């Protein structure tokens with residue numbers, strides 16, 4: 076592969092989370108019984124007239140702004156004509172030459188910057204389902220507002236293409252314009268890929284892989300396709316421009332349509348919708364109300380000194396970021412907060428026992444926990460118990476310490492009594508330690524911690540054990 080460079084461009088489709096569909100008042104809601112959210116407009120019955128949903132237009136403007144695009148002063152809708160059973164009207168309302176946004180730029184984490192050619196607004200099609208008795212169509216999705224984001228062919232590897240797509244999804248989530256659920260098909264991508272000799276600037280015929288709905292599939296399909304094309308060139312052949320599908324179980328792309336069979340969409344301006352002006356002042360209001368974007372979160376967390384892995388983990392989630400911010404505002408030290416959010420709390424989140432979006436306890440309590448640790452009111456192991464308790468039952472650090480009886484033991488003689496008790500119960504370990512086997516120290520410290528439920532700091536326990544055995 077090293078003698079070829081890969082050239083990839085992506086078209087990402089994102090379903091918008093509006094209350095109603097793009098051109099009618101049917102609910103935009105996933106998962107309802109088939110064909111219940113339909114009307115003459117989204118079914119394209121004769122005489123029905125579409126009306127644009129202002130919330131959809133605003134979402135498109137916000138996405139365009141977040142991607143650094145120019146927002147058009149004037150935009151319009153066009154008809155893209157084709158026949159497919161999931162398309163009740165025989166055309167899709169889309170945008171051809173006056174998209175809402177154009178000429179943007181996005182930074183890909185761990186990659187380069189990628190130019191955004193356009194951000195346009197269109198409508199989704201229905202869903203074709205293949206069942207035992209034949210194919211059936213659910214038109215609930217027909218007319219759902221859809222953003223199409225087209226990148227320039229600036230992506231240089233399947234990995235970068237995936238990272239770019241993931242970043243676009245994160246931005247949509249940060250803006251709150253989509254639930255961006257992969258498993259519900261809310262985010263899909265078409266990829267264009269060609270390869271060329273390293274150092275060459277020519278663009279070879281490209282292959283389009285349509286309708287990917289998984290990051291992993293996309294990456295696998297592109298890796299396969301780059302290899303397939305390289306093999307053709309090495310054998311002196313030519314890659315034809317075509318559309319190919321991805322067969323994941325077999326791990327191959329397969330030809331669907333050649334250039335000669337490519338469809339002519341016969342675009343023309345949508346006669347039922349007037350071109351519309353986009354008010355500059357409104358655009359500026361939307362710009363100033365944009366939330367912090369994932370790239371901004373990452374820069375800020377890096378600047379605070381968090382390691383890159385933690386930065387990535389925290390910044391990709393709005394919940395984790397706002398939890399972090401609130402705990403820091405309450406006085407928590409950034410790098411310590413990073414450790415807890417990605418460590419103990421992250422593990423609880425993975426187990427489904429904690430949710431940063433709806434935390435069982437206030438982020439201020441994490442700051443309080445760090446303070447208790449720093450001031451020596453709590454030991455490290457005690458703090459872990461407190462955080463588990465808070466994640467489970469909510470409440471405050473102070474109350475959890477009292478309920479769990481975790482206040483650090485201040486009375487050194489009381490601790491010494493516990494240490495003696497442990498040594499008495501562990502004659503074998505004691506003998507080993509006396510014989511110079513320092514490895515058993517860790518075990519004995521652990522026993523002291525267990526007896527005292529973590530109320531003794533490990534260094535104090537090991538110092539007292541050493542004193543007891545006369546070392």
Ligand code: ZN
Pocket residue numbers: 096099100101112113114115116117118218
């Ligand atoms: Zn409708």
Ligand code: MN
Pocket residue numbers: 088197223
């Ligand atoms: Mn499209």
